[in-house]
Amino acid sequence: MADRQNLALVGIGKIAVDQHVPALAASPDWQLAATVSRAGTVDGVEVFTSMETMLEARPDITTVSLAIPPVPRFAYAQAALRAGRHVMLEKPPGATLAEVHALRALAAEQGVTLYTTWHSRMAHAVAPAKAWLAGKTITRAHITWREDVRKWHPGQDWVFEPGGMGVFDPGINALSILTEILPAPVHLQSAELEFPANRQTPIAARLHFSGNVTADFDWRQTGPQTWDMEFDTTAGPMALRMGGNVLEIGGQPSQGENTIMDEYPALYARMAELVAAGRSEVDLAPMVHVADALTLGKRIVTDAFHF
């Protein structure tokens, strides 16, 4: 394990504890060498509460992974890049498109790697679905992404604050798969967005794209959660279920169910490849669709939402 590179994880919240820390613990590429967080800590790992202090104290840390919410993320990413460190960004990669353009330019200037991760693209069935769709004609596609915000973001008011993206926080995962697997890009034609009367971001969205592609995002689903993408093609139907983990062709699962979540280990492996190759990977397509929905969408006020 002597060749593992030192990495700092910034933002020790739910996603860090649930996904990043276990993925790093099992990684052949990375050693979790420090954390930066106001409150969270990881047993046995050096703790910093200030990014600047960490960057100064630990020049041996080559890479910084940011798992904090999108609005404050830019300043941390900028500081790390300016200090010559490689940077990996949780999704969405920023609060605005322009700030990610700026980070991309800064990473190029500094000669370091910037990776805008989209964890759902690493789900088991995404690559097989992409391969199956290649060269086929899609006549209709529909995404149903319905989950319970109280389960996944308990008490996290920031998701409903400006820049928190609301239901697009999970919905962008579906869009990250869609933009990865479609043979040709689509664009939004209309959208309806439901805003709770007491909140700044939508709790539900219905999107209508070109090419007969639609999406139904809802954050109010209790009971079983739904993460389905269904495609009709001239070669028959295909579906991705369980958030991209199960592939169904012609109505039949095409492989054994594999619902072990190893999206984050795959992201960290990809980051190691990018750093080794001296490359960046910055894909804003999922975020462009969200910005387009918030630009073009019809706003509907709905019931107030309280956690």
Added chain:
Amino acid sequence: MADRQNLALVGIGKIAVDQHVPALAASPDWQLAATVSRAGTVDGVEVFTSMETMLEARPDITTVSLAIPPVPRFAYAQAALRAGRHVMLEKPPGATLAEVHALRALAAEQGVTLYTTWHSRMAHAVAPAKAWLAGKTITRAHITWREDVRKWHPGQDWVFEPGGMGVFDPGINALSILTEILPAPVHLQSAELEFPANRQTPIAARLHFSGNVTADFDWRQTGPQTWDMEFDTTAGPMALRMGGNVLEIGGQPSQGENTIMDEYPALYARMAELVAAGRSEVDLAPMVHVADALTLGKRIVTDAFHF
């Protein structure tokens, strides 16, 4: 004038009559050979009400200029590009960012020119302001863009409908100048957007960018209209007034006032250059800032607005 190329103008509304038609009448490069519009016509110019009919009937028309509102514009642009014609787009170039990305790809495939115009960049003082700012350090910039929607868009409800952009319809002109002249790009950090209780798009916006750059857009200003951009630099103050037509350095106008509007003649001249060079010019930076504002902005409900 035998070497003028035939051009069709699509959308004979206020902006076409006020700007495009006079610019074309005086152009050494273009012959207005046809119009496509449901209702509007231009004296002495062949009239079509259908784009498909025009494209079929007039293969001699090499270039199509689109002056229709952003939401329906994509289908017209796509049809023209697919028919192998060069396309020039009024600002903003589309209702979504993704559709402009798609048009850019289509134009490249077809080997024709796509030009996303930003007329305010052609105002007299923009190029001198850019030259003056180059290499200087900006410590503060503030944009004030306040006009009367009833004067400029009388009864045009589409500006308040989804995709109509509201006060960003004029505000994007300021952003098109800003993104042209700043020595380094900025990104939005926060915004407040005022939505009339009965409308889908904002009537006022206050934007806070990185680098101490702010903007105040308002569509409720009666009396004198204000289109000012003020810059403080370590080499003293500079201002652009009259929508980019007047340059002030150190508080003094740096040249005689020149408020003749020849932005549209300059756009058509630029289009001729691009076509001759076999190049496209697609710059989405102003539109990215608007999408970012609608993604990140805090929404404030204000008084209902009626024309």
